[in-house]
Amino acid sequence: MLRIILLGPPGTGKGTQAELISKKYGIPHISTGEIFRKAAMEGSKIGIEAKEKYWGKGKLVPDEITVKLVEERLAKKDCKNGFILDGFPRTVKQAEALEKIAKIDFVIDIESRKETIIRRLTSRRQCLKCGKIYGIDMPPKKEGICDVCGGKLFQREDDKIDVVKKRLVEYEEKTKPLINYYKKKGNLFTVNGEQSIDKVFEEICKILNKKNLNT
Ligand code: AP5
Numbered sequence: 758m759l760r761i762i763l764l765g766p767p768g769t770g771k772g773t774q775a776e777l778i779s780k781k782y783g784i785p786h787i788s789t790g791e792i793f794r795k796a797a798m799e800g801s802k803i804g805i806e807a808k809e810k811y812w813g814k815g816k817l818v819p820d821e822i823t824v825k826l827v828e829e830r831l832a833k834k835d836c837k838n839g840f841i842l843d844g845f846p847r848t849v850k851q852a853e854a855l856e857k858i859a860k861i862d863f864v865i866d867i868e869s870r871k872e873t874i875i876r877r878l879t880s881r882r883q884c885l886k887c888g889k890i891y892g893i894d895m896p897p898k899k900e901g902i903c904d905v906c907g908g909k910l911f912q913r914e915d916d917k918i919d920v921v922k923k924r925l926v927e928y929e930e931k932t933k934p935l936i937n938y939y940k941k942k943g944n945l946f947t948v949n950g951e952q953s954i955d956k957v958f959e960e961i962c963k964i965l966n967k968k969n970l971n972t
Contacts (some may be wrong), residue, residue, distance in 0.1 A: 759784055759965065760859060762846070764935060765867035765876035767924045768878040768955060769950040772888055774867065775843040777958045784839040784964070787830055789823055789847075791888070813914055815923025817847055817931060824854040831859055847932045852939075864939040865961055869950035871925065878921045882910040895954065913917070 759782055763771040772788060779786040793812055796804025803822070809876075811818045827845050830836070845854040855861070869877075881895035882901075886908025891897050901910050915924065937943040946964045948957055 758862065760862045761839070761841045761965075762861055762864045762881075762939075763787075763843050764864055764932070764939070764948060765842060766869060766871075766928045766932075767921065768872055768874040768881070769867045769869040770877075771810060771843045771867060771968075773954055774795055774958060774961060775841045776890075778841050778955075778961065778965075781962070782839070784841060785835045786841050786843060787827070787845070789818075789827065789844040789845045790843075790945060792830070793818060801941070812833065813920070815915060815920040817927050820848055820850045820854070824851055827851075828858050843942075846935060849938055852935055860913045861944060863965060864935060864942075864945045865964065866936055866939075866945060866947045867950040867957065873951055874925065875921060879918055881916055882904065884908040884911055885911050938949070 761778065761784075763775055765771055772786075772791075775786040775788065778784070790812070793804065793807050794817040794904065798804070806816050807822065810811070810816075819825075822843065831840065842855075846855050869880065877892055877894075882891045882897070883889070884891075884903035886907045887903060889903055889905050891903075891910060897904050902908075903910060914920070936945065948960045948964070950957055952960075
């Protein structure tokens with residue numbers, strides 16, 4: 758059983774690492790941000806409202822909406838051997854609600870500096886078709902085109918500098934307190950997100966493997 762939370766500021770590499778963990782350990786990557794973006798693209802009422810009022814402006818979506826969504830997702834069959842939560846919980850209220858829904862084995866906090874985050878987010882591009890993420894240190898072979906599926910790359914609306922700054926304020930105020938919250942619970946591990954993608958992944962795997970052997 759591998760039930761993992763990836764914590765950390767916007768742009769620290771949660772999505773990138775979640776994809777790698779998901780492939781290696783065969784557990785689903787659940788990104789609340791992706792769920793909100795998909796709902797907005799599909800034009801559902803709640804999806805459009807969440808974009809216009811909250812995430813499009815760099816604000817967190819209210820806890821009630823987010824918790825319900827995660828609860829429904831974790832009840833699905835593919836989560837029976839574990840899961841990776843990317844971007845959830847993001848407030849102490851969400852963490853308390855999660856405790857009632859599922860047990861968590863690892864909370865991995867990926868730390869990066871503000872300058873690194875701004876550089877990465879304002880240069881990030883994503884494939885419209887398959888969701889693959891590209892960045893300044895990992896550009897596609899052909900500009901604007903996905904290496905994997907040939908899909909068109911786009912820039913997330915909340916990756917514009919003004920919105921990124923607001924997201925960082927939300928992180929400091931509402932999400933950072935979760936570091937202490939999980940420190941007290943005793944299942945928090947910290948990884949330096951300033952290293953290369955491969956090196957960060959190697960450190961995460963060491964944490965997951967070592968702990969698995971001990972239990
Ligand atoms: P969400 O999609 O979760 O955004 P986020 O947490 O702000 O995280 P990002 O996706 O921006 O970054 P990341 O850490 O995944 O980094 P990535 O791997 O892409 O949420 C979006 C919005 O939805 C929120 O602002 C909020 O409004 C709402 N929301 C979501 N969950 C919510 C919740 N629980 N409650 C309330 N509201 C919620 O990497 C970034 C870039 O850096 C990429 O280009 C990548 O290629 C590059 N990169 C990554 N790692 C490295 C590395 N080691 N070296 C060099 N480049 C790297």
